[in-house]
Amino acid sequence: MEKVLRLYIDDVEVAVDWEDNESVSVLRELVSSKPLTVQMSMYGGFEQVGSLGKSLPRNDSQTTTAAGDIVLYSGNQIVIFYGANSWAYTRLGHITDQDAAGMAALLGNGNVTITISMEG
Secondary structure, X not given: XXXXXXXXXXXXXXXXXXXXXXXXXXXXXXXOOOOEEEEOEEEOOOEEEEEOOOOOOOOOEEEEOOOOEEXXXXXXXXXXXXXXXXXXXXXXXXXXXXXXXXXXXXXXXXXXXXXXXXXX
């Protein structure tokens, strides 16, 4: 069975349509042997930001984000949006099973912990 990249916000698994790019490939390698847990912090009233603890390849471009978008910021921080922003990011993926209200419920009520893992 092929292993797939999974994302949990606190203990809630969310469905992600991951990008097909070098950043996501390196992220897969990073979590292939053990899950990565990231302490996230609320920022700006529209996103949660957390340090990955290492840098990933980046291919930043000016992007307007929407609720559910997952991006790489400064090469070493993961950002998950529950609102919108415009900045230079590298896209990592998009959460497909939550609308804007669902994202706000998951992310808009205080800091969260995310876990990224490879699971079969």
